[in-house]
């Protein structure tokens with residue numbers, strides 16, 4: 347048999363010739379992108395956790411949660427003017443979100459290119475990959491779309507016909523009373539739970555924070571974290587749908603002839 | 619030894635056949651894969667099938683093999699959706715037909731990754747791995763004649779960990795197993811068996827950057843499915859990948875000139 351003619355295997359992702367300045371060069375590499383993804387992921391995890399924790403005040407009534415909303419706007423006053431701290435946090439959050447999504451998008455494209463056309467004909471028999479790890483991209487997209495919806499629903503109020511600015515409690519109840527909306531929240535938070543489960547575990551790997559002493563608790567940490575956030579978040583729409591939380595329970599917030607009266611606390615808007 | 623069994627099994631073999639430069643397809647062999655002894659290794663079973671194919675005047679199934687004792691890394695193939703088949707920590711040549719039952723359907727495919735083009739049937743070109751090794755998988759210091767064994771003290775733990783990494787036989791199962799076709803486990807193993815030892819320190823960071831960059835030219839990125847570790851016939855741990863990531867980030871943050879590394 348003749349010797350087979352070998353073509354040199356061409357690089358799948360040829361590197362740009364010119365080296366870039368350090369942070370760009372770092373972000374060009376997939377290991378660097380994964381590092382950025384992990385760091386932004388930690389920031390987003392912290393946010394998601396505090397967000398859930400703050401929302402638990404729904405169970406304490408309108409006064410508590412609405413006060414909490416005001417408190418966030420008043421953070422670090424008078425060092426900074428009102429809402430400045432909140433905006434700084436929001437900008438950090440937007441940046442983290444942007445880089446998280448951007449690196450995910452670029453890595454996905456790189457990974458797609460690395461695969462052989464057609465892939466395996468026979469069925470793969472996965473041993474370690476989980477539903478969470480295999481659906482990261484899908485759950486990521488679901489969360490991205492959900493965040494846009496969530497902002498429109500409860501921050502800007504454009505998707506919530508009964509929206510009253512500053513009245514967190516009423517807005518949440520008015521939104522979740524619509525079963526379709528609650529369903530969106532439930533589906534999105536299950537996706538978030540799965541996403542967190544794989545992310546909270548694998549970020550240690552991306553950061554290189556790997557210590558045999560800790561490895562055994564990594565899965566547990568990821569499961570616990572994802573579980574707590576998911577259960578907390580899922581409880582809100584369910585509580586509204588089952589009437590555990592409702593506007594009528596609250597002496598301050600009432601619906602009069604189908605029109606929402608704002609809570610007493612915020613009757614005088616604009617004092618801030 | 620527990621004596622060879624006289625019973626044989628009949629299996630149905632579905633094998634990827636692809637002429638050089640041509641289109642491939644799955645071909646089913648039923649008659650040729652009858653009367654297989656469970657004591658045969660998987661490759662011996664393929665040998666038997668090939669003898670029968672040759673007797674019929676057909677082209678035998680091309681597959682790579684050399685040592686047949688799990689140390690050369692050439693015999694990799696996808697068997698029933700698992701690299702090197704169903705037995706953990708075993709290369710295809712060490713897999714035995716006793717892992718299969720009479721009447722089993724067995725699907726055999728080459729590794730699939732863009733960086734591993736199929737040359738013929740089950741043989742792929744793994745020279746992308748060579749590009750990674752060329753980038754820095756060696757030590758340039760002149761070593762002279764054989765030094766005294768204990769001249770450079772190496773802690774037992776470091777020696778053990780380096781040996782665990784050095785067990786890599788570069789078969790490509792990690793790339794084949796990875797849904798992203800990442801070569802992180804291979805590269806990490808080839809890095810760490812040097813980076814863990816005193817002799818490897820002088821070029822540690824430049825080696826890490828060079829090899830990671832070469833790897834990224836050919837392969838995908840890690841999303842931590844953990845499939846590579848399961849597929850590895852040498853059971854190399856994904857923990858090495860974390861160490862590679864750490865060294866890469868460190869190398870980026872270091873003033874490498876002052877650290878004596880370019």
Ligand code: FES
Nearest residue numbers: 686690691693711
């Ligand atoms: S033939 Fe050498 S490892 Fe299988």
